[in-house]
Amino acid sequence: MLQFFLLAAQNLPADEQARVELWLSIFTGVLLFLIFSLLILAVLIRFIALRSTRPCRWCMEFISNKATVCPRCGKEVKPVDGPAASAKDV
Numbered sequence: 049m050l051q052f053f054l055l056a057a058q059n060l061p062a063d064e065q066a067r068v069e070l071w072l073s074i075f076t077g078v079l080l081f082l083i084f085s086l087l088i089l090a091v092l093i094r095f096i097a098l099r100s101t102r103p104c105r106w107c108m109e110f111i112s113n114k115a116t117v118c119p120r121c122g123k124e125v126k127p128v129d130g131p132a133a134s135a136k137d138v
Contacts, residue, residue, distance in 0.1 A: 102128060 057068040101110040109120040113128040 053068060053072055057065045060068065100113060102113055103109070104111050104118040104121060104123065104125060106123050107118060107121040109118060111118050111120075111125065115125060116127055117124055
């Protein structure tokens with residue numbers, strides 16, 4: 049799509065071409081910044097979610113570290129105090 053604008057700008061005077069190229073580079077930079085920001089945000093949200101949950105021992109449903117009963121299978125589980133559950137705590 050950007051190539052289309054660059055091809056269209058070839059018929060313009062030199063100062064107009066420079067202005068179009070400047071705005072296209074700014075637009076591209078902002079677009080890439082937004083894409084990478086959203087990717088980083090998604091990774092951070094996933095990391096936070098993994099730190100506050102653990103799998104149920106019986107049904108493998110992710111439950112809160114503080115839960116004492118699994119909402120899916122109804123079995124009792126031990127609550128975990130720390131941010132991450134080890135294999136023997138689950």
